[in-house]
Amino acid sequence: MSSWQKSDRGDAQDASSAPRVDGPRHVAIIMDGNGRWAQARGRPRLFGHHAGARRVREVVECCPALGVKYLTIFAFSTENWKRTQVEVAGLMSLFRRYIAKEMKALAAKNVRVRFIGDRVRLDAKLIQLMDALERETEANDGTHLTIALNYGGRDEVARATKRLAQDVAAGKLDPESVDEETLPRYLDTHVLPDPDLVIRTSGEARISNFLLWQSAYAEYEFIDTLWPDFTSEELARLCRNYGSRDRRFGAVKT
Numbered sequence: 001m002s003s004w005q006k007s008d009r010g011d012a013q014d015a016s017s018a019p020r021v022d023g024p025r026h027v028a029i030i031m032d033g034n035g036r037w038a039q040a041r042g043r044p045r046l047f048g049h050h051a052g053a054r055r056v057r058e059v060v061e062c063c064p065a066l067g068v069k070y071l072t073i074f075a076f077s078t079e080n081w082k083r084t085q086v087e088v089a090g091l092m093s094l095f096r097r098y099i100a101k102e103m104k105a106l107a108a109k110n111v112r113v114r115f116i117g118d119r120v121r122l123d124a125k126l127i128q129l130m131d132a133l134e135r136e137t138e139a140n141d142g143t144h145l146t147i148a149l150n151y152g153g154r155d156e157v158a159r160a161t162k163r164l165a166q167d168v169a170a171g172k173l174d175p176e177s178v179d180e181e182t183l184p185r186y187l188d189t190h191v192l193p194d195p196d197l198v199i200r201t202s203g204e205a206r207i208s209n210f211l212l213w214q215s216a217y218a219e220y221e222f223i224d225t226l227w228p229d230f231t232s233e234e235l236a237r238l239c240r241n242y243g244s245r246d247r248r249f250g251a252v253k254t
């Protein structure tokens with residue numbers, strides 16, 4: 001059987017651009033290294049975040065050719081509030097500007113955008129823009145881009161557990177029926193498949209509270225590249241590496 005397939009939009013492609021069947025369907029990225037990238041150039045950390053935001057566009061655009069249907073990116077963690085007020089305010093302003101600026105392009109490129117994370121600490125203007133971008137792209141069926149903003153895996157599981165407990169208390173859920181299929185229905189990611197491949201840039205080999213439940217069987221790539229230097233070619237290489245891995249999900253090959 002050929003290892004090449006038609007694109008998700010159904011248009012026939014030649015072998016040079018067609019996505020690999022055995023590549024990752026869902027890629028999740030911890031975009032790290034913006035601060036060091038800026039420091040190496042003698043510039044403030046926010047300069048690195050702006051350069052990082054420009055990388056997002058290239059990476060989103062190359063997904064269809066790589067067969068990546070779901071892309072989830074870690075933009076701001078529940079721990080990132082501990083940064084200086086200047087950096088936090090600068091990042092929030094960057095997110096507002098990014099959404100306003102990219103809305104039309106994302107919609108036109110058939111990208112469906114979702115946000116995960118807790119919105120309670122986000123400002124009203126940013127929430128309004130997030131809602132607008134989700135609405136504007138909700139009919140799209142190309143790349144599913146999920147942006148994790150004020151997201152923490154433990155926080156997500158805690159919020160999910162609270163809702164699950166409320167359903168039990170309200171008599172909507174039988175505690176005896178709770179199994180490992182139940183909790184994911186309460187997670188922010190409930191409509192998404194689990195990530196196949198989690199990439200972290202900048203040489204750090206940790207997952208920093210990202211998609212804790214969902215990544216139980218993901219493959220990991222920790223690469224030295226700082227996020228503002230990450231390219232579509234590097235993503236293509238990592239997708240090829242993934243294709244050569246042997247995923248057994250705890251089973252033994254027969």
Ligand code: FPP
Nearest residue numbers: 031032033034035036037049052053075098
């Ligand atoms: C981690 O690098 C990066 C962040 C906390 C912010 C990620 C944000 C972006 C890539 C920009 C915009 C994203 C969107 C969706 C518009 P770091 O600051 O911890 O780098 P360091 O480890 O070198 O200090």
